Amino acid sequence: MSSKVESLLPICDGHDDVVIADNVSKSYALYRRASERLIHLLMPWRIYPRFEALKGVSFSVARGETVGIIGQNGAGKSTLLQLVTGTVPPTSGNIMVKGRIAALLELGAGFEPDFTGRENILLNGTILGLSEDLLHERMDEIIAFSELGEFIDRAVRTYSSGMFMRLAFSVAAHVDAEILIIDEALAVGDARFTQKCMRYLKDFKKKGSILFVSHDVGAITGLCDRAIWLDHGLIRSEGESVHVCEQYLASLFDQSADTSDPNPVITELRNETGKHQGKSQEQHVLLTHSALPSESEPGVTSCSAFNPTASAFGSGGAQIIDAGIFESETQARLAQVSEGQEVDLRIIVEAHTPIKQPIFGFYIKDRLGQFLLGENTFWEDVSQTAIADGERAGARFRFKWPALAKGSYALTVAIADGTMADHIQRHWMHDAMVFTVLSSSARRALVGLDMSLVAIDHRLSGDQ
DSSP states (O other), X not given: OOEEXXXXXXXXXXOXXXXXXXXXXXXXXXXXXXXXXXXXXXXXXXXXXXXXXXXEEEEEEETTOEEEEEOOTTSSHHHHHHHHHTSSOOSEEEEEEESOEEEEOSTTTTOOTTSBHHXXXXXXXXXXXXXXXXXXXXXXHHHHHHTOGGGGGSBGGGOOHHHHHHHHHHHXXXXXXXXXXXXXXXXXXXXXXXXXXXXXXXXXXXXXXXXXXXXXXXXXXXXXXXXXXXXTTEEEEEEEHHHHHHHHHHHHHHHXXXXXXXXXXXXXXXOTTOOBOOSSTTOEEEOOGGGSOOOSSOOEEEEOOOOTTSOEEOOSSEEEEEEXXXXXXXXXXXXXXXXXXXXXXXXXXXXXXXXXXXXEEEEEEETTOOEEEEEXXXXXXXXXXXXXXXXEEEEEEEEEOOEEOSEEEEEEEEEEEEOSXXXXXXXXXXXXXXXXXXXXXXXXXXXXXXXXXXXXXXXOOTTO
């Protein structure tokens, strides 16, 4: 079969797919030494073993759709993206692309290490199809988005992986792309900038299409409308992202399941007198906390200081001037908090106009911007006492700190005026604080549960 990659301008033809892959395959010759590559070039009839990275893959991406590609290393994910962008041609099959593509395939791709960040903006932007004049017009905006500051005029070979991602993402965000392709680029970078990227991607979804590769099933389910599971160059499953990710995770657990442990740790329950109950059919077994994998120390989360310059929006009339985590009894501000510790989350505002029906609220988001936890004073039926012009007021939310999986999280806080059905958003701050979970009992999910008992009891039955 012939192979080709077509790149077309957006057209209105009644078929609204912007990427169409038809039975695409890609294979590479395997050379034992570098010289064989030259020999094969001169003698193309020679036969060498081949590695099939992709095997007859077909899929499409509709305009405005976000499609995730998931799979283990070597599944063919990055190869597929290289074919879509035209970096490499398919061995067989056809790929059609309609519209301008911006791609973040790997850190540093398309950048000249000895050029400064500013010079690489011009280079990379030109590669992505923008004129030099237009890039000069957008230069300040791109630099501001990247938050690189003085580093923008330093050679990019001095950049960290996170700084590379900032620069690459900032360029891609300003080239008027209709199709955005991302290959694990969000796996690096600090929590605040990743939050900014996720907000940009969610806005981009309203006007363009995204092809997103990640090992992170949370990122796929949180961002993507649909997912494709690649396995050894083949599509194992395609469909709703949550369903596909569940299948993928199930396959990983099947592969890693190991029941060969000759010494499982179990503890037999004893009756109140301490006598052994015996090994009868009514014996019930308790899997104690000590029998499960444990962290070397209790779950600990580091809390950043309040960031008054965090990204924000709102109609004005009130400003959030502080937010923090406080010990519930002493009311001391906490730089670290432990799982299960009772804390007060405080939000302090200053009114610049009378706030008749104040609503305070917060969310805790993971590094990809997914809302994990949150509450507001309206839903908790807190009296909406008015805040006078010039007055400072605050809200406290008291709870036990949850068991969050290790990683970075951000706190969003807000003050509104009205009711949930009809209100004015006065001030909404996206990343008022950042939390870093240093150790955690949450090993299998984003949020752990505070278990008081985990038991398998043979005496229990469905009618009890």
